[in-house]
Amino acid sequence: AQTVTQSQPEMSVQEAETVTLSCTYDTSENNYYLFWYKQPPSRQMILVIRQEAYKQQNATENRFSVNFQKAAKSFSLKISDSQLGDTAMYFCAFMKSIYSGGGADGLTFGKGTHLIIQP
């Protein structure tokens, strides 16, 4: 079984600042995916960014980027030029690769970090 740990229950930064959310995980799998999801007050889960474990290059999506350290099992999310609309719960999630056998797998989520962007 895998576990995902987010050690920051809440973070608050000023608009336009850069913020980093931390995530560590534990698994015995070799092939897997890591995700960051955003859950605003509407509670709709929104995919922010994904990373394939076999890729060494860190994923980036506009203002969002990750620092993936496979050996350390660390997967942090950096948000640059933060905006008021970034205020939300952020969940780090793990999924075993379909190529590990057994078809598509469910996600294991961390407990989340409540990010507040102050004007």
Add this chain to the structure above:
Amino acid sequence: GAVVSQHPSRVICKSGTSVKIECRSLDFQATTMFWYRQFPKQSLMLMATSNEGSKATYEQGVEKDKFLINHASLTLSTLTVTSAHPEDSSFYICSAVNSGGNTDTQYFGPGTRLTVL
């Protein structure tokens, strides 16, 4: 593209009754869907994997006779909470995997808030 809907968005029922929640993939086919449960101010917990045309796979600790899952078509999975009790009150979220696309990405529905009185 990749839109998933859930119905109803909110439901209130009396203790002892059964409630059915629908999860639909609107613009893609989904061989596999997932059901999650989220308690207030907590994370999402995987309840079960729903596979079209076969029995669902339940996570440890989830009662399969209480949470009935049916995935009768490639675009619809239903979760029925049978003989609901107040402790079943929660936010239920489904996700779907596009069978014809990127199978490592799940698309989430907007969730259903269940309140059992």
